[in-house]
Amino acid sequence: MSSTPSGVVDLRSDTVTRPTPEMRRAMADAEVGDDVYGEDPTVNALEEAFAGRVGMEAALFVPSGTMANQLALRLLAAPGTTVVAGARQHVVVYENGAAGPNAAVQFQTVADHDGTIDPDDLAWALEAADHHYPTPGLVCVENTHMPADGAPWPIEALRALRRVAGALRLHMDGARLFNAEVATGTSAAAYAAQATTVMCCLSKGLCAPVGSVLAGPAEVMAKARAERQRLGGGMRQAGVIAAAGLVGLRTMVERLAEDHVRARRLADAVAERWPEGGCRPERVRTNVVTWRHRATQVVRDHLAGEGVLVGTIAPGVLRMVTHHDVDDEAVERACKALAGAP
Numbered sequence: 001m002s003s004t005p006s007g008v009v010d011l012r013s014d015t016v017t018r019p020t021p022e023m024r025r026a027m028a029d030a031e032v033g034d035d036v037y038g039e040d041p042t043v044n045a046l047e048e049a050f051a052g053r054v055g056m057e058a059a060l061f062v063p064s065g066t067m068a069n070q071l072a073l074r075l076l077a078a079p080g081t082t083v084v085a086g087a088r089q090h091v092v093v094y095e096n097g098a099a100g101p102n103a104a105v106q107f108q109t110v111a112d113h114d115g116t117i118d119p120d121d122l123a124w125a126l127e128a129a130d131h132h133y134p135t136p137g138l139v140c141v142e143n144t145h146m147p148a149d150g151a152p153w154p155i156e157a158l159r160a161l162r163r164v165a166g167a168l169r170l171h172m173d174g175a176r177l178f179n180a181e182v183a184t185g186t187s188a189a190a191y192a193a194q195a196t197t198v199m200c201c202l203s204k205g206l207c208a209p210v211g212s213v214l215a216g217p218a219e220v221m222a223k224a225r226a227e228r229q230r231l232g233g234g235m236r237q238a239g240v241i242a243a244a245g246l247v248g249l250r251t252m253v254e255r256l257a258e259d260h261v262r263a264r265r266l267a268d269a270v271a272e273r274w275p276e277g278g279c280r281p282e283r284v285r286t287n288v289v290t291w292r293h294r295a296t297q298v299v300r301d302h303l304a305g306e307g308v309l310v311g312t313i314a315p316g317v318l319r320m321v322t323h324h325d326v327d328d329e330a331v332e333r334a335c336k337a338l339a340g341a342p
């Protein structure tokens with residue numbers, strides 16, 4: 001079984017994936033240069049490959065998805081404006097309050113129960129600016145939306161939001177963009193066509209050890225390069241890690257479908273064990289399963305005793321994420337542990 005070396009089934013996050021043998025070979029053989037001079041051929045190849053995949057003019061390799069999101073805020077939202085975003089989005093909740101100090105913006109959060117933003121909520125925020133509310137400077141969506149059980153955006157819902165946004169720019173936090181592509185059949189490029197900038201994590205389901213990419217118009221990305229430097233994100237011979245990202249883009253996208261099937265199996269087990277936990281298996285379309293429980297630590301401890309690690313994303317909310325290092329046998333072991341959990 002391809003669980004971690006310790007034999008533990010680690011469902012805490014898809015960030016725990018380790019680079020594949022092919023990635024390690026590519027990393028060892030990577031041609032490199034100084035990327036701060038724009039001279040690392042492997043980084044350049046990765047940026048070109050991602051930009052091509054999402055149909056954008058240019059892309060920038062960055063150390064983390066958080067940095068990509070923060071760059072988008074700094075570049076697209078003027079200081080003192082608001083960023084309209086779903087209340088549970090990563091950029092709102094899980095970046096340690098970065099938007100204030102980094103971009104001098106504040107969030108105007110709206111409901112994101114099913115992972116999407118209702119265009120009427122955006123219209124309200126835009127109109128409220130005429131009634132002494134601060135002015136929206138950017139819209140931010142998350143695709144897939146992690147806390148909504150990894151829900152992918154229906155492309156029609158995104159187009160409807162885009163229409164209401166008008167001239168307002170839109171950043172897509174596509175940390176798991178390719179999970180959305182695989183689950184819906186809507187291409188990453190079709191999603192990205194509705195956005196000004198889009199970011200994607202290479203270090204989650206795509207299995208690369210480090211790194212994310214941000215893509216957008218050439219003129220925005222030129223500024224992003226300078227902002228990355230300001231944040232201390234210039235990485236020199238980064239081709240060593242970009243090489244793994246290239247392998248991820250080439251070899252790890254289609255297999256995400258397997259993660260989605262396995263997550264659904266886990267969701268069935270959760271719904272069976274805790275019918276009151278709010279887990280709706282039919283809504284689990286990608287690789288994230290969440291459910292509510294009053295005593296999350298008791299559940300985590302029990303599962304850990306069975307060699308199964310799960311995480312929490314909020315008080316009283318447990319999460320499991322499937323990924324390359326979780327095979328069918330690991331899922332069966334997890335299901336058995338869930339069935340016996342308190």
Ligand SMILES: *Cc1c(COP(=O)(O)O)cnc(C)c1O
Nearest residue numbers: 064065066067090142146173175
């Ligand atoms: C993981 C994640 C990020 C940030 O990525 P890091 O590389 O961990 O900084 C951003 N948005 C979403 C939705 C994520 O899941």
